Amino acid sequence: MSKDKHQKTLDSLPPVAGNGLLDRRALLGQGILMAGAAVAGVGASATGAAAEPLKDDPWSTTMGGPTPLRQQPSKFEKHVVRVLSNLKHEPRNSHARTPHHLINGSITPSALHFTINHSGIPDIDPAKHRLVIHGMVRQPKIFSLEDLDRYPMVTRTAFIECGGNSAPMFSSEPMQVTAQALHGLVSNSEWTGVMLSTLLDEVGVDPKASWFLAEGGDSCALHRSVPIKKGWDDAMIALYQNGERVRPGTGYPMRLLLPGYQGNMNVKFLRRIKLIDQPAMSFYEAKTYSQVLPGERLWKFHFLQEVKSFITHPSFGHSLKGPGYYDISGVAYSGTGRIARVMVSADGGKSWAEAALQGPTNPQAFTRFRAPWRWDGKPAILQSRAWDEAGNVQPLRAEIIANRGQSSQPVTNPNVFINQHYNSITSWGIDGKGEIKHVYA
């Protein structure tokens, strides 16, 4: 970083891909003159140390408000909320989607973490809640929360994504909705808890056990089968989310965390783990999440959430205020491991520039990517495409539609999951006025 370079203007930075994408190293502070900054007419002559307070604003002239026990967002941020699918609390499932177009960084605030609950949010007394581990074990055991609090804990960051996230992307016409409506069923938190392997050691697993059943304490007793290998590898009984106890909709007082696996398997309100020697063929694994494919094929046990990315800024719901510099950013993640590379296009995929990845890049976690962009005021199509450390790449849209099929008509209710596990590209079309539409490109 040098203060000698401040004369360097944005125009001197060479584009690295079509429609104004700049080298990502522009992010490292080369002194790029922004079009968006206004010229000031104040204080230009002051060179001394004395302060001349600017007392124009009402909040600068009167005592401010009291300090609360827990601080909440500003009243000016009331629009930053989840979108709900079941406003009348009818006896069915209820979705709440993360507003990706209104937040930034990599952590999803716990208040805004997506949730899907199938029989409401249980009001669980943590002193009475128990976790049972039984089945094909040497010694079945019951654990209270107080018991688990004494065990060795681990802290890690992980995304959780619903297998049905981005399902509206399978519609034949691009839905004109935000990234929240399209992709709001994925979120990213720092989780702290006890590794399931520690508890499996405690109960002594029969070598013939090949799966475990995880069951929640909500009134639908949601349960899923998980291969035993995942239990030994990296499954966690998560007790804390972003520092605090897991929130009610997210599984309070404990949930199963299966990094990179379909959200529905990360059983909330976890009350039971049963070691078994075959999958239970429960409702959610035998029906809902058995994906029907073209040609009368079906995917059984497609657990992994594959490599994916989408641009959050700018995106549908935003608009560009005239030509000039913009910071393109979004999130990338892969159930397989770390994100290795994200490419960004401003011309609908004709040319690509490598985005800067915001480190540290944690496995099975959001990586925020950023790409500097100089918009010339002409139509553009923004896209991102991610690779993970195992070499997996987001498929092109034509590829995933060929493999998975497409809805025959626009999906007007984003809760109707026609297809699942969409991990292809999202395209934002920008017109000459800076208005943004969702397009297929």
Next chain:
Amino acid sequence: MSKDKHQKTLDSLPPVAGNGLLDRRALLGQGILMAGAAVAGVGASATGAAAEPLKDDPWSTTMGGPTPLRQQPSKFEKHVVRVLSNLKHEPRNSHARTPHHLINGSITPSALHFTINHSGIPDIDPAKHRLVIHGMVRQPKIFSLEDLDRYPMVTRTAFIECGGNSAPMFSSEPMQVTAQALHGLVSNSEWTGVMLSTLLDEVGVDPKASWFLAEGGDSCALHRSVPIKKGWDDAMIALYQNGERVRPGTGYPMRLLLPGYQGNMNVKFLRRIKLIDQPAMSFYEAKTYSQVLPGERLWKFHFLQEVKSFITHPSFGHSLKGPGYYDISGVAYSGTGRIARVMVSADGGKSWAEAALQGPTNPQAFTRFRAPWRWDGKPAILQSRAWDEAGNVQPLRAEIIANRGQSSQPVTNPNVFINQHYNSITSWGIDGKGEIKHVYA
């Protein structure tokens, strides 16, 4: 991780330091039999895949509650709040301390981030707020929040610590209070914003400028002087905290982030940066934060928050429920850079075991450390001591008291800061009943 090792019991793990401290690799899942787990009498014979739901709990038999726009903590977590110093909102400063003994992981939830405000919390309209950069610059400029949103952003994790954090540790008798009361003026967040260097490039800094003055938009117009080098190195105009817009008490809509520097310098509600050629000698740098030392000496401009750690679990306010295994954990951080090593003692510093560090270890950020411990039911004194990557180490208590002095009497009001920048060791004394006291050792 091997399922063959589950027979291994806790007793077979060799201690690595006095009073039952175990090798930190025990955390990696060697199959340690815990004393705290109850033996269950259910389901031991089941080997099949069928589910037998346990429908004992009321929340498992009825539809749960509705999904909110923003999810809040469970009603059973109402005690997890900040401790406030100015309940009547009198016209003076107001502290809110982070409950370190009740949270876990590395991120401090934004609702629980510590705050100190000197003239209340201003209710700032982000559309009207402006940041002015002027003084010794080529071209002074005014930035709206909308302007800043277009600039290249960076996401990083950083702690912020008040220079007066842990001041009660200078009292001549150990205060019987929680880690929250002792050390609650430090917190750790993921911050996203625009590097100050980017904006300094924009305005063109006069080479003769050696400091900058940062001023807040609250009614005390809190302002501090910062060496210009920090501005070029890693100062950030933080716009987002843990994914969301910075919360009101934490500086909404924008604050200065000076990683590793005294909290008070991280000016909130930032409205002005003035490039100057000498420090402004403002109230907080000339009076409050000029530390008086023994022998009529004084520290001027002691900005760095030095390497430090404290144990949060177990600590004052907890109690041990009988002998057996416990997971000791706490936080370590250094204004200089990354944490390199944390040692833990269970015998008041006679012997030490190396703690496991929860990665990734980010610079100028909390690192959660953990040490496995088998308590034999006899008196013990728990301590932690941290080293940073530059080789700095937490001083022993005798050293810091010799260098900084001590209060002549117990500090009954933890808001009276007699000394500052305490970064020595905290000791938790455990008696034979498992009760925990704050001790000096």
